[in-house]
Amino acid sequence: MPVDTTLSRRGLFMKLGILFNGLVATVIAVPIVEFLLSSVTRRSNSYLSWVPLGSVSEFPEGETRLATFRNPNVMPTDGKTVDTACWVRRVEGNQFQVFAINCAHLGCPVRWFPQSALFMCPCHGGAYYRDGSRASGPPERGLFEYPSKVENGLVTIQAGELPTPGAPSAALFGKRPPCA
């Protein structure tokens, strides 16, 4: 029996119906995907801005102190999560190093021990020297360092993004030490 290849009126309408649905679905999918990816498609450096940490005099020379700042992007439902801690090292004069609290291994909060002059991580045992370079443990690099400057007597850092090992801004967060 020969196969009937003619297209019936009903068959054509069904195919047109499917095509029509496909078109509409595509049109609706565009804003849906755009909504879903909105946190990704936003330009990365638009999250960053300069945030003051406090006046220079709050940080004694040669010491490393904990400072907190409010993340520049805040939503009403963020609660306390937008308050961020960082370690401020005043090398001398107006020369500062500001380290992210997050271990360069997996992001746990590192603690500064002035006695041994080490940053130690409670999670997997990473340790860093006072200048943020890697001392031992699983991290592959030194601590993330925020770009910092002194402006009108205030220590200011460029912040706004969670420092993670793979982020493009990780380059911004200090260079890999040569030994790593």
Added chain:
Amino acid sequence: MRLISQIGEWFDRRLQLAAPIREITEHPVPRNTASWWYVFGSAALTVFVLQLVTGILLAMIYVPSGSEAWSSLQSLNHDVTLGWFIRALHGWGSNFMVAIVLIHMVQVFLFGAYKFPRELTWIVGVFLLLMTLGMAFTGQVLRFDQDAYWGLGIGASIASRVPIIGPLAVKLMLGGPIIAGATLSRFFALHVFVIPGMLIGFVCLHLLMVLKLGINEWPMPGRLVRKATYLTEYHELTKKDGAPFVPYAVWKDLFFAAFILLAVAACAAYFGPFGPTGRPDPTIIQTAPKPDYFFLWLYALLSLLPPSMETPALLIGPVVAILILLLLPFLSGEGEKSWRRRPIAVLTILLLAISLGTLTHLSGFTPWSPHMNAWSGDPVPDQFLRRSTALQRQGALVFQVKQCRNCHSLGESGGQRGPALDSVAVRLTQDQLIRQVIQGGGNMPAYGNNLSPAQTTALVSFLKTLHPAGQAPARDASRDAVIGVSQERADPAQP
């Protein structure tokens, strides 16, 4: 009675479900599958239903907002009548579900049930396992406390290491540049809508295939699966030696399901809910975050892998593991089913169980982490200071103050990051001790920039006293020849 059956008939004339349900419940199963080994699948389903019910109850109080989630959990724990119990049921239910799913999977693997024609049932099962683990992780995030916050940070750090798309994946995962309210909300959507929806769909598919293909017969050593003959053989088996699933086999499922529910409830009532720990406030840094039980092995593994292997292991390991699981029924879709004739299968399970068990055990006392308070909390035990000189005591002081104790134990107290130093003087000579302290190495930081020469001298003189009473400290013979009688022999502290 007549009224009830009349009402029943009225409904069935419209629904027409009685016949198919009877067919399902009375389908013949091989008699020897009415075993206690075959109850884990239905137990997993039972706990899943418990999770759905308790999850809905929790959602009536819980607020998925970065600013309020933590306090809503507090009020569930303390204010709402029996809120703590529902939280505990959900939390313990989650642990039980992961455990039962894993046991079910091991049983299916060892009984060869993944072989022809049940390949797709196994593959759907692998996805069910992944979704169960996904539920466990996203559930931990919803307990928006310190562990959840830093756990997300760990997740983000891992995701960021994926080449090229890593940083984008982090932003997609966090819903923004940092861990904040948007992060919690999207994990809420995943935990409450997306993954459960997929789970329900996949569970139905999984069950449908169990019904269509029949339950795996008890594996007999030597009875091989062949694609050409298996279906006929199975059909004959159920005909010759089969019994209706209800009631012949189902009573064991029922008993075990009730027992598991009772166990979950008992754990919930006795141990109570999990957390929440401290507020998700990233300015509180005095915290040592830990994942939930079923991810502890991963936490241990991440500490113990050499740094250079970590990223490949993190990114390639899971892909390989999942691929092996998915390809398993195609790699060994035929042949022997019985574990008695599959030694490699049994060894694989043993190896995995021992590895995961060991890693989980290690994560209980985290020997790789410095003890942050050992330097101020654990004094040098007395026996190490008896008959010591002023210089050696000064060295013991340096040892404490410079926080060597955080990583090195003495008299079984202190950190375990580095080796215990109770007998370090037997292993290292004076020169080696000085070199190790100043230059570090072997995973120890260099202290050269942080110790004055006087402190180093004192410290090393103390370290040299650390050897068992009957054992002489290590010494460099050539040094003796050059300098004369070594200091060790003249040392008054030595017996």
